[in-house]
Amino acid sequence: MSRLFSESAKMVQFNSISHQGNDEIAEHCCSLMQARGLTVELQQVFHSREGVSKRQFNVIGTLGDTLVDRTTQDGLLFISNLDTPNPGLSEHWIETKGKPQIAQEYNDKLFGLGAHAKTDFLCKLSAINKSKNKKLLMPVYLVGACGS
Numbered sequence: 001m002s003r004l005f006s007e008s009a010k011m012v013q014f015n016s017i018s019h020q021g022n023d024e025i026a027e028h029c030c031s032l033m034q035a036r037g038l039t040v041e042l043q044q045v046f047h048s049r050e051g052v053s054k055r056q057f058n059v060i061g062t063l064g065d066t067l068v069d070r071t072t073q074d075g076l077l078f079i080s081n082l083d084t085p086n087p088g089l090s091e092h093w094i095e096t097k098g099k100p101q102i103a104q105e106y107n108d109k110l111f112g113l114g115a116h117a118k119t120d121f122l123c124k125l126s127a128i129n130k131s132k133n134k135k136l137l138m139p140v141y142l143v144g145a146c147g148s
Contacts, residue, residue: 004126005110008119009103012112021055022083022146029082029121029144033061036129038142045146056083056146063128064139075139078128080121082144084114 014025026042033040038061045056059082064075087093087100095111096104103112110119121144128140 004119004122005105007122008110008115009105009112011118011122012103012110012115013101015101016083016114017086018056018083018147019086023055023057025082025118026057026059026144026146029059030061032122032125033059033142036125037132038063038128058146059144061125061128061142061144062139063132063142064136075141077141077143078124079143079145080124081114081117081146082121083146084117087113 011025011028014022014028016022016025030040030042040062041060043058043060045058062075090098090100093100093111095106096102100113103110103115105111121142124142128142131140
């Protein structure tokens with residue numbers, strides 16, 4: 001299993017079902033971004049709907065100088081969801097043998113709850129990481145969003 005697949009599989013294991021909160025995966029993503037030199041902000045999101053967890057967070061990582069141009073605050077924005085919908089009936093999760101939070105590789109594809117979005121986040125982080133030692137004309141932002 002590749003490094004990307006193994007890190008994605010690890011992220012699938014985090015409980016990130018929207019109404020239950022995404023604090024664990026948000027904190028994990030903060031660590032991943034900080035380890036790659038991004039400045040990170042954890043932004044709590046408050047929902048007014050009944051039954052929605054108050055443990056919802058956006059993770060905002062920045063590479064580069066955010067004060068390059070204070071009037072426009074230009075930059076390149078990457079955004080990915082960190083939370084997931086309710087997985088539904090476990091028997092529908094054939095590829096994961098009824099366990100949606102245990103990622104499984106099958107035919108070079110990763111299956112698991114939110115695997116596509118969590119892998120998307122990791123791919124964007126990897127792309128940003130390749131620019132960390134370059135002089136940027138404007139900042140690059142990576143947002144791991146909740147409730148979207």
